[in-house]
Amino acid sequence: MRVTMMLCDHAQVAEGKLFISGGGWSVTGPLPSPSALALKIEVPWDQANTPIKFALGLVDQDGKPVQQQGPLGLQPLRLEGQVEVGRPPGLMPGTPLDVPLAIGVGALPLAPGGRFTWRLELNGRTEESWQLSFSVRALPGNVQSAPQGPAE
Incomplete structure (x- = not known):
């Protein structure tokens, strides 16, 4: 399967298409701000009419799962679901099928x-x-400067 992913401020799916607002960023914050994930999954013809389980997990720069407070205490931030795409009538055999997904994440309190x-x-x-x-941008006043060489 091929997947296209994009970070955005807001995304939704309507009529089989992704509608993206404020998309394509890779830097946010430092304060928590709403965000979403826009995904397009290209399902091969032979995998149509088969459930596809998906999971999105957020990890930090060390590869450790980001923990968020939940009803059961601290838990890894993980979003899960399932999709299934059918073949529409008249589609040419072998044509891959697009599955657009819009996942609102909200404002996550992530470390600046x-x-x-x-x-x-x-x-x-x-x-x-x-x-x-x-x-995530550093907080104002916490900007690290480039290392300085020895004083002359």
């Missing part, structure tokens, strides 16, 4: 100055290209 990556799994499988990284 950090780097994070959304990792996608489809049916328990992942590929390197199914990742989407972004940075």
Whole structure:
């Protein structure tokens, strides 16, 4: 399967199409702001009419799952669901089928100055290209300057 992923401020699906607002960013913050993930999954012809389980997990720059407060305490931030696409009548055999997904994430309280990556799994499988990284700006006054050489 081929996947296209994009970070955006807002996304929705209507009439089989993705509608994206404020899309294509890779730097946010430092304060939490609403965000969304826009995905287009290209399902091969022979995998139509088969459930596809997806999971998106957010990890930090060290590859550790980002923890968020939930009803059961701190839990890894993981979004899961399932999609299934059927073949429309008259579609030429062998044509891949598009599955657009819009996932509103909301305003996540992420550590300023950090780097994070959304990792996608489809049916328990992942590929390197199914990742989407972004940075959170440092708080004003906490900007690190470039290392200085010895004083002369």
